[in-house]
Each structure stands twice: as C-alpha cells, then as structure tokens.
Amino acid sequence: MKLYEKAPAPSARRVSLFIAEKGIVIPRIDVDIRGGENTTDAFKAKSPNGKIPCLELDDGTTICESVAICRYIDAAFPTNHHLFGEGALAIGQVEMWNRIVEFQGLYAGFQAFRNITGVYKDRERCVEAWGNESKQRVEEFLPELDKRLATSPYVAGDKFSIADISTYILCDFLKNLDLQLDESLPALLAWQRKINERPAFIEASKQS
Numbered sequence: 555m556k557l558y559e560k561a562p563a564p565s566a567r568r569v570s571l572f573i574a575e576k577g578i579v580i581p582r583i584d585v586d587i588r589g590g591e592n593t594t595d596a597f598k599a600k601s602p603n604g605k606i607p608c609l610e611l612d613d614g615t616t617i618c619e620s621v622a623i624c625r626y627i628d629a630a631f632p633t634n635h636h637l638f639g640e641g642a643l644a645i646g647q648v649e650m651w652n653r654i655v656e657f658q659g660l661y662a663g664f665q666a667f668r669n670i671t672g673v674y675k676d677r678e679r680c681v682e683a684w685g686n687e688s689k690q691r692v693e694e695f696l697p698e699l700d701k702r703l704a705t706s707p708y709v710a711g712d713k714f715s716i717a718d719i720s721t722y723i724l725c726d727f728l729k730n731l732d733l734q735l736d737e738s739l740p741a742l743l744a745w746q747r748k749i750n751e752r753p754a755f756i757e758a759s760k761q762s
C-alpha cells in the first residue's frame with residue numbers, strides 16, 4: 555500500500571493525521587502538485603479526481619478523496635479508536651459535524667485560497683470575487699465553531715473524531731487566507747491547544 559500526497563497540503567494532512575491517530579504507517583510518495591504532476595495522464599489514471607491524496611493498494615486498486623481513504627483505512631485496520639464514532643448516535647453526529655466543517659469551513663477556505671491567489675490558474679478559471687466571498691464565509695463560520703466548542707469538549711461531542719481532524723486542518727489553513735484565531739474565539743483557541751498536545755499530532759507535525 556502507498557499514499558500519493560504532498561505532505562503539507564491540507565487534504566493530505568487530513569489523512570496523515572487520521573493514520574497517525576490510528577497508529578498506522580503507510581509509505582508515502584510525494585507528488586509535485588504545484589508543478590502539475592497530478593494533472594498528467596499517468597496520475598489521473600490512478601486518481602479519479604486528479605488530486606492528492608490518493609491511496610494505492612498492493613493490487614493496484616486506488617482510492618482518492620481524503621475521507622474515502624480514511625473510511626477505507628478505518629474498515630481495513632479496525633481498532634478501538636473509533637474516529638467515525640461508535641454507536642448509531644455518535645456515528646450520525648460525527649458525520650454531521652464533519653460535513654458541516656467540510657462544507658462551511660474547509661471547502662470555503664480552499665475556494666478562497668484558490669480563487670484569490672490563482673495558484674492553480676494553469677488548470678482552472680479563477681474568480682477573485684468568489685474567493686473573497688468564500689473567505690468571508692470562513693470568517694463567519696469560525697464563531698459558530700467557537701460556540702460549539704464552548705459547550706462540547708470535541709467538535710462532534712465527548713470523543714475525539716475525524717471532525718476534530720477536519721477542524722484542526724481548517725484552523726491551520728487560515729494562515730493561507732491571512733486569517734488567524736484570536737482571543738475573540740476563546741473556546742476554539744483552547745480546543746486547538748488541547749489538540750496540539752495529542753501524541754499523534756506531535757508526531758505527524760514532525761513529518762509534514
């Protein structure tokens with residue numbers, strides 16, 4: 555098994571943190587996304603969305619999309635660390651919060667970055683106004699997360715889950731939008747400090 559990725563890229567880090575939490579080691583292959591290596595026919599033959607991360611199994615089967623990769627790993631290497639939740643209610647709540655963070659935070663953030671900076675203008679049309687709107691949506695979403703974390707120890711409830719990984723990646727990505735967490739978001743800041751102390755996050759930060 556091997557993982558095609560770009561270590562500091564946010565979607566790749568989602569998977570890295572997930573596998574670090576699971577205590578699994580998967581060999582990684584660096585893909586030069588800025589240079590367009592992911593846009594080649596050879597890479598697109600592996601990754602249906604033409605992006606990293608992409609997991610390749612020993613028989614050549616591939617899975618792209620970060621959460622799909624995490625789901626595969628979760629099912630293929632069962633442990634007692636249930637990052638998608640355990641039990642019907644927790645599973646539903648983890649899914650709900652992970653989707654909320656993805657749609658309202660992460661993807662707005664990615665759209666902001668791509669459309670404002672034009673980093674991938676060699677392969678997509680960039681609309682600066684959409685980038686600015688997306689950035690504003692991220693800024694408006696952060697207080698919602700702060701409100702949630704003021705009453706819940708983790709994003710999806712009492713236990714750490716993939717929703718925390720997604721939120722952590724969002725918070726880390728803010729720097730690319732010239733945004734940062736500040737004292738107006740005390741619960742989010744406290745949660746971030748707590749997550750930074752997790753052994754898997756300390757370990758994964760050495761590798762990215």
Ligand SMILES: N[C@@H](CCC(=O)N[C@@H](CS)C(=O)NCC(=O)O)C(=O)O
Binds near residue numbers: 563604620621
């Ligand atoms: N929804 C995908 C997003 C993947 C994605 O956007 N990957 C970025 C790096 S974080 C990429 O490959 N960018 C290069 C490109 O868009 O050409 C996932 O969650 O895996």
